[in-house]
Amino acid sequence: MADSAEPDIIFSDLTQDVLIDGHRFSVEIYRTSISPGWVLSVMNRFGTLTISDNPPYLADGLAWRDFEKRVETKGVRAFYSPKERRKLRL
Template sequence: MNADDDVEVIFPDLCADVENHGHFLTVEIYKTDIDPSCILEVVNGFATSIVFDDPFIADGLAWQQFEQTVKEEGLAAFLTKKEKRQLFH
């Protein structure tokens, strides 16, 4: 690939804004036209982006990981220490 080639970013239908106990998260799942692996990114209300380290083989698996993380760790999984102090103290 050279500098003149454009990589197309593809957003499946599973991207969504999610409300969790009065707080909003933007869930973005995307891939490129050159790599079929899906990336899971969650942006919290402070505009902090959390990108999961490992790609997923399908968008549905990325969404399941988001749901599992919320179930196990709650909103705090997507906040920095400073953001947690602002919200919970």
């Protein structure tokens, strides 16, 4: 009989809330107990998630660097939908 228990979610120590140019984001980097790949999840002020997991990151630090790179190249716009950007006038 197979074990039907849900896998544990393991959060990276890099998981944190970040304030960038007055915009607060909840950045979560996590993996499950059954998968070695890390996932980057960024929630904006509207509750919209931007999730990067394909392919999964081999290390939590790589996920964090990808977050920093997106901020550097696209700014906070990277984490808002077009409709949200219009509301914020970004």
